[in-house]
Amino acid sequence: MTAPEPEAPTTAPSRAKDHSPWNWLLFIPIVVPLIPAFFNGDSPRVFGFPRFYWLQLAFILLGVGTTTLVYQMTKKRGGR
């Protein structure tokens, strides 16, 4: 945030919720699927799928896991 914070006691809890350091974790599922060195290969194969395919599909789980974790952790911080 760049603008100065006004005095607004009623919304202070939600502010804390949005500024949680847990949010930084969300950069993992943004960055990891965009590095071809991880997935651009054939072996090992899983159920006949080359690594290119199964690993990228597995990144979906990485995304789900991270967003779920961040949601749960930030929810607690907000006290809801």
Add this chain to the structure above:
Amino acid sequence: MWRDHLTEIIVFSLLFLLVSVMGFVAARWRAPKDMAHLDEWGLGGRSFGGWITWFLVGGDLYTAYTFVAVPALMFGAGAAGFFAVPYTIVIYPLVFLVLVRLWSVSHRHGFVTPADFVRNRFDSPVLALLIAITGIVATMPYIALQLIGIEAVLKTMGVTGDNALARHLPIIIAFAILAAYTYQSGLRAPALIAFVKDSLIYIVILVAVIYLPYKLGGWGDIFAAADAKFDASPNPNDGILLNGNNQLQYVTLALGSALALFLYPHSITGVLASRNRDVIKRNMSALPAYSLLLGLIALLGYMAIAAGVKPLPGNSAGSVDNNTIVPLLFDQQFPDWFAGVAYAAIGIGALVPAAIMSIAAANLFTRNIYKEYLKRDASPAQEATVSKITSLVVKVGAVACIVFLDPQFSIDLQLIGGVIILQTLPAVALGLYTRWFHRTGLIVGWVAGMGLGMWMLYQVASPTRKHFGGSAFPLSEFGFDTTRTIYVGIVAVAVNLAVAALVTLALRAAKVEEGVDGTEPDDYFADEGDPRVTPGTERDADSAREPVA
């Protein structure tokens, strides 16, 4: 001939009729107190909970065209088509971080469109107009593309005609019905239909990915067949893996498409219709189920290779229409009745996003052109009326695009659409975090990004065309000694940002007036039941509205 596909046609028509009825009934679903209000017609009362949002946004982002075009791309080019998977992984953390803020500020101020937000944040009707026009122009061809999805199915069922009108008659009828129930029920119609659409798609794809590999000899054989096809083709950039030239293109296209997707007005409409921040955040963990589905759908392209599917001829002589491979695969491998279900899934899959897109475009017109420039004191009821009529006009335009123009034109426009919608990123997405940019800087940056993006797209050649041959721009055009390519949109938005920053610095040094920020920092965290939402109305009936300054 269509007589060979009679069972498919009957199943398709029955399911199509079912959702049409649902579309009209939707007006009474979660009945609003007063439908003559843009919040009700255009955002479903901003009241959708977790499940509805999941179906609505899922049905919205994963369109029929995606389901047809992504496997077609895999069929034609191989691994490069799989960008749809990282693309739809990356988008959810981005929405989690960014669009939740847009939801909050829109909730408190009653914004309906991203341009409403920009208007208020940067105190600039001109910038808001540019954002609105960009959104409308980018959305129109996207709607037209949904028709291509339906057409691929109809073509496979043999429903064609000798002249343009006869060939397009089924689509015209389908869109007339769609237009009628969208007019009546607004966003509630696609929300309700999305339940049917997504259920059908999940069933079809689950059956397809279990049954087809079993029939075709297993996944190993499927990948081997694809590999053999690409080895035999003269194109150096296809194959079941990426090569040195297209890796950069792959990741920039995935990132750029993700950034573009959540800036599209129809995605924002879906997000703004949710009830609170938690609904959005929880959905970011649940929506990737669709990404898995899309990844499996993409692989249908390889299954079509393994099954020896030959695409139907295209509109011009000698060309082939790769978009027909998935319908053909179903026709060839499934019993008729199940192929009919699969076709209905694709056909209905076109209706949901088409409805939401036309609503989003109509809202942009109403709020940021009609209300801003034509009738400043428009009442909420008048806004709803104008939006309803505009949604009809938008659909007529989309049908006209397909009937009177070469469908390739819509595909080109959609390619351009992704690049131009990205140019709203500095104002809309970064604007949610900072007001550092000067409004004039953002306008100049937008012009620079648009200009560069258009020029780059014009320069891209493909084996069959000299210009607008794709979005993979060869870096050698910039004088680099390389054969690598990069996604046009990423370069254009980078230049957009750089120009906006430079102009901002210059204007600030010159002390040019910056306007007044209509929002406050804690607007971006407001949640359901916020005490500062414009008072006087019960939330679910008539929420979050204030007169636009």
